[in-house]
Amino acid sequence: MRKFLIASDSFKDALPAAEVCRAIARGIRRAVPDTDIIELPMGDGGEGTARIITQHVGGQMLDVEAKDPLFRTIHTQYGISSDGNTAYIDMAAASGLQLLRPEERNPLYTTSYGTGEIILDAVKRGARHIVLCIGGSATHDCGAGMAEALGYTFLDAGGQPVSPTGNNLIKIAYIDAAGLKVNLDWLRVDVLCDVVNPLYGPNGAAHIFARQKGADDKAVELLEEGTKHFSILLQEHLDKKTASISGAGAAGGMGAGAWAFLNAHIIPGTEYVSEVAGLRNAMAEADIVFTGEGRLDEQTINGKLISGIVRAAAEYQIPVIALCGSLGIHPGQMERLGITAAFAINNRPCTLAEALAETAVNLEHLAFSLACTLAASERYIAVAGMGSGKELNRRAADILSKRETEVFQLIAKGFTNPQIASTLFISSQTVAVHRKNIMRKLGVNKVTALLKKGFDSGIFF
Numbered sequence: 001m002r003k004f005l006i007a008s009d010s011f012k013d014a015l016p017a018a019e020v021c022r023a024i025a026r027g028i029r030r031a032v033p034d035t036d037i038i039e040l041p042m043g044d045g046g047e048g049t050a051r052i053i054t055q056h057v058g059g060q061m062l063d064v065e066a067k068d069p070l071f072r073t074i075h076t077q078y079g080i081s082s083d084g085n086t087a088y089i090d091m092a093a094a095s096g097l098q099l100l101r102p103e104e105r106n107p108l109y110t111t112s113y114g115t116g117e118i119i120l121d122a123v124k125r126g127a128r129h130i131v132l133c134i135g136g137s138a139t140h141d142c143g144a145g146m147a148e149a150l151g152y153t154f155l156d157a158g159g160q161p162v163s164p165t166g167n168n169l170i171k172i173a174y175i176d177a178a179g180l181k182v183n184l185d186w187l188r189v190d191v192l193c194d195v196v197n198p199l200y201g202p203n204g205a206a207h208i209f210a211r212q213k214g215a216d217d218k219a220v221e222l223l224e225e226g227t228k229h230f231s232i233l234l235q236e237h238l239d240k241k242t243a244s245i246s247g248a249g250a251a252g253g254m255g256a257g258a259w260a261f262l263n264a265h266i267i268p269g270t271e272y273v274s275e276v277a278g279l280r281n282a283m284a285e286a287d288i289v290f291t292g293e294g295r296l297d298e299q300t301i302n303g304k305l306i307s308g309i310v311r312a313a314a315e316y317q318i319p320v321i322a323l324c325g326s327l328g329i330h331p332g333q334m335e336r337l338g339i340t341a342a343f344a345i346n347n348r349p350c351t352l353a354e355a356l357a358e359t360a361v362n363l364e365h366l367a368f369s370l371a372c373t374l375a376a377s378e379r380y381i382a383v384a385g386m387g388s389g390k391e392l393n394r395r396a397a398d399i400l401s402k403r404e405t406e407v408f409q410l411i412a413k414g415f416t417n418p419q420i421a422s423t424l425f426i427s428s429q430t431v432a433v434h435r436k437n438i439m440r441k442l443g444v445n446k447v448t449a450l451l452k453k454g455f456d457s458g459i460f461f
Contacts, residue, residue: 002374003036004028005286005318007279009293009305010048011325012136013098014359017041017052023360024290024323027367032375038282042291044305045192045269046135047092053131054079054088056276064121066094066114067149069138070104078118086129087122091115091251092136095145097213100138105214107140107223107252108167115254116149119189123182130189132258133269134251138213140166140205140223142230143257151181152261166252169226175237189262192269194305197249199242199256200227205249213252227253234260270308279312284432285417288374289313289320290367296342297328310338317436323366325355343370400441407434 006024010017021039028037043049054061061077068074079088092098094114097105119130139145144154144164153176154162162168198204206215206223215223230253234240240260242248247266248256258264274280283289291309293300300306306322313320319340327344334342345362346355355362400408403424410420417435421428 002287003038003285004288004290004371005038005040005282006290007040007042007277007282007309008291008323009042009044010046011292011294011359012047014294014325014356015363016048017043018055019360020292020363023363024292024367027364027369028290028371030364031368031371035371038286040277040279040282042277042279042305042309043133043269043273044135044194044308045133045273047090047096047098047133049133049135049192049269049273050079050088050090050093050131051077053133053273053276054081056273056278057086058082059086059088062125064118066117066121067111068099068114069095069097069110069112070100071111071113074099074114076114076118078122080122080125080127084126086131087119087125087127088131089115089118089122089133090136091132091134091254094118095139096136097138098136102214105138106219107138107210107213107215108219109165110139110141110213111145111163111165112137112139112141112143112252112254112257113145113149113164116146119146120150120181123187128186128188130187130262131192131272132189132264133192134254134258135193135269137251137254139254140210140213140215140227140252141257142169142199142227142234142253143261144169144172144230146254146257147261150261151179152177153179166223166226169230170222172230172233175233177238184263187262189258189264190272191247191250191255191258191264191266192272193247193250193255193266194269194308195250195255196246198244198246199231199248199253200224203249205253208249209252231256270305274308274312279309280315281429283312283316283318284429286316286318289318290323290370291320292323292363294324295326295328296322296324297326298333300329300337306339307337314338316433317440321370323363325359400438404434404438404441407431408438411435411438 006021008020018041021041025037025039041052043052059079059081062080076093095112141164148164154172155174156162156171157173162172206220210220210223231242234242238260242256291306310320322339322342323345345366417428417431420431
């Protein structure tokens, strides 16, 4: 049976990434008890990414008090590396939309102040490197709230302090950095973000994202006006031209704010997490990938986590099956994205609350059905593909390269990847690539038939 890699994002408001992976794995193991499964929780800079990274690097989560988007004190967490040098922080942990009831959501009145408090706590504990994951925010204050918590002061034209919220951006006339509480000369800040939107304009923060945070049309225009004004101030007072920065519009302008106030580097979240998690190494050992997220839609095609996983799988010619709560793309878009197949997990008409509550069960049930289907198809192909052993061997030798033939002969003797690598003096990753090429050139039916006599075909799959 094939070796499965489960590399999934969280299902927003339902399950964190680790629980999604576990649910899918339960379904596969129920169908094929002895199969090998690699569980790889993933993230792209959104809510929960800091915890995922912390787990992958062997760090720990720390408790901290901070202000929520409405300035209320809450208890939350961030991650720290084992050596204490790097802190992994979710903006959503203090400034996230999930912290507010639907009727409380309005980016005119929310703040990122709590995110700044978490950064300050990490620095006080000795962190010299901040990895800030900025997805899932409830704010549109261009990072002003975060900056105020770190010591920046914002004043109006009369020299009076201005509260750092979206509706007040237009009122700010002066930015004072005299009270800064961190030394930016020895602090590195990396912002994880797959969003490339500019700070303002038709594709900017207000017009693209503010409505998701509770803004109406009037609020969107007020935020747009305030954002343009604030961008001018950042250039005048900090000599930072934020308008053209890719990703500046992410998280209500936090991309711009982190860059301007903290000299942050904006880097692709999916690539960072993939590297930390060892995604490509896992791909080299896998035969099929299961992935998922709450909704597959146009945003999935335009740079979200699944598109990154699909690109990595394509390098190893591995099929990708996507599971989602809501399937909002058509077959043509699936082909464009490169997904082999996609399935919505909901199996009956229900309310959103019911769908969220049943996410784990529905993931497990669908994974079970898909694994049963894959197992049954392999058994059928194995039987239907049997033929003359001599003929198959002759055709295989004609199709495969010399090195692929050598690898295949060792596979037939029961050699593992490391054993083949040491025998042929090549890397295990190269062996994995040869395995995929053998499968692609011969097809599963020929491979199964060639290995059937005296050998366990499972060592290949």
